[in-house]
Amino acid sequence: MSRGASGRRRPTGQPRTVRLVASGVVANLAVGTLFAWSLVAPRVVADVGAPRGSGSAVFALALVVFTVVLLVVGRALARVGPRRLLAAAALVAGVGLGLTAAGNGPEAPWLGVGLLFGAANGLAYGVAVALATRVPAERRGTASGLVVGAYAAGPVLLGLLAPRVLPDAGWRTCLAVLAVLVAGLVGLAAVLAPAGAGPRRDRGAEAVPGTTVVALWVLFAGGAAPGLVVFATAASLAAAAGLGPGAAGAAVSLLAVGNLGGRLGAGWWSDRVGRLPALATALAATAVALAGLAVTAAPAVVLTGLLAVGLAYGAVSALVPAATADRVGARAFPAVYSRVFTAWGCAGLLAPLLGGRVTDPDGPQLDLLLLAVPLVPAAAALAVLARR
Secondary structure, eight states, X not given: OEEOTTSOEEOTHHHHHHHHHHHHHHHHHHHGGGGGGGGTXXXXXXXXXXXXXXXXXXXXXXXXXXXXXXXXXXXXXXXXXXXXXXXXXXXXXXXXXXXHHHOOSTHHHIIIIIIIIHHHHHHHHHHHHHHHHXXXXXXXXXXXXXXXXXXXXXXXXXXXXXXXXXXXXXXXXXXXXXXXXXXXXXXXXXXXXXXXXXOOOOTTSOOOOHHHHHHHHHHHHHHHHXXXXXXXXXXXXXXXXXXXXXXXHHHHHHHHHHHHHXXXXXXXXXXXXXXXXXXXXXXXXXXXXXXXXXHOOOHHHHHHXXXXXXXXXXXXXXXXXXXXXXXXXXXXXXXXXXXXXXXXXHHHTHHHHHTTXXXXXXXXXXXXXGGGTTHHHHHHHHHHHHHO
């Protein structure tokens, strides 16, 4: 225990908890800007002579690299610690974005954003989420929500700023400035993070049951899949429902706001009602929203449904890391969650497969009910976790 200026005692873990969360929030706020790549991608690929439309392929490569790097973060944390990993992420992110800003060949975005910035995302996100799980269990949901919410906040902020700045400053200047900002913020996160190696699992510790890992994987994949497809097709869904360009833009914004709000609010709420009841609520909300979107094209229903899908997707994104830590503990979390997180990448494969079917402009979007199918195994996985 330590005394503050007023002479009152305060828990010795409190400052450490604040630093853990602050480090994770700052790191994710910086590297989450990867999801704003589409704001500059058309300008970049056109100026460097890359094939038209390759901007989305660069983003896909970044997500693949993100997921692969995240798989090794667990072991790296136990060996070198979060501070060194975040310092490496700061360097790689700065070099990647800077290389893209200065590059003149078609390979520049592939190397700078697809490979290097994707790798920096895997490093920083893996460390940030692991830091949140070191928070005491009664506040773990709030911490997880803040950290993963920060990852969604970065693109929202750039989405508000970029349209005003890009036409005057140019994409090269904007990316160069972003490189400095991202490297600086992730460097600050490294300073806030613990210097020592992460907690190691005891050799005699009880192994994590495979059933638990599989259930968490299925829950994440099934719970995230509908939101990922809707994110990829939000503007088209709005247009197919007969909404004008302005309303379609509002639909995309509502989805993003819902995602951010769900991440920030669900973690806090789960600390009070429990992780599994909060996840069950998110799955149910997704099902109801999809049903509404499928049976009517009324603008109010469409906009409300997209907001609800965004909220539920954000909730699942925040709650699965916290639920994983609750089940396996902070020591085993980095290694286990790196495997569970691959469910997100697999769920994302549904977006190009189902995107065309759910945006058919002829009548009510009954094919949207297909997006409710992954919720069934997710609910079953939730039931398995509830019994364990």
